[in-house]
Amino acid sequence: MEKKKGIIAEFKEFIARGNVMDLAIGMVIGSAFTAIVTSLVNDIVMPLISLITGGISFTQWNVALGSGKEPPVLGFGTFLAAVINFLLIALVIFAVVKGLNKMHDLAEKAGKLSKKKEEAPTTKKCPYCLSEIDIKATRCPHCTSVLEEAKESAKADK
Numbered sequence: 380m381e382k383k384k385g386i387i388a389e390f391k392e393f394i395a396r397g398n399v400m401d402l403a404i405g406m407v408i409g410s411a412f413t414a415i416v417t418s419l420v421n422d423i424v425m426p427l428i429s430l431i432t433g434g435i436s437f438t439q440w441n442v443a444l445g446s447g448k449e450p451p452v453l454g455f456g457t458f459l460a461a462v463i464n465f466l467l468i469a470l471v472i473f474a475v476v477k478g479l480n481k482m483h484d485l486a487e488k489a490g491k492l493s494k495k496k497e498e499a500p501t502t503k504k505c506p507y508c509l510s511e512i513d514i515k516a517t518r519c520p521h522c523t524s525v526l527e528e529a530k531e532s533a534k535a536d537k
């Protein structure tokens with residue numbers, strides 16, 4: 380009894396992790412999408428190809444090897460349909476991934492910009508040469524001025 384409860388709890392945790400649901404949704408959308416592409420190939424692209432090839436349906440476009448009652452058959456047409464199917468799916472997935480990458484890049488850029496604003500300044504200006512230097516620097520790397528005094532006076536001013 381206790382063991383069963385453990386398994387159920389574990390299963391609940393597994394489901395609750397979220398990526399399982401993502402995967403399930405992806406699979407459902409994927410299979411529906413595959414049906415659309417398959418229909419596009421079988422019902423629209425292949426008839427057009429048949430039109431070009433002179434009315435030969437791609438499913439009939441095959442070569443029987445040898446003779447007899449049921450000789451092995453090379454199904455060029457069906458194979459071609461599968462290849463076109465794959466190419467179309469790959470093309471669409473490529474476009475989707477490219478779009479997602481672009482969105483991801485934009486989101487990252489926006490995130491970086493907002494992060495930069497939140498970050499405390501890491502540089503200051505040297506009062507002698509006005510170069511941008513590290514905020515912790517006590518000596519300017521550009522003009523070699525000692526900045527300890529400037530720091531003290533800045534504190535005193537405040």
Ligand SMILES: [Zn+2]
Pocket residue numbers: 505506507508509510519520521522523524
């Ligand atoms: Zn300087």
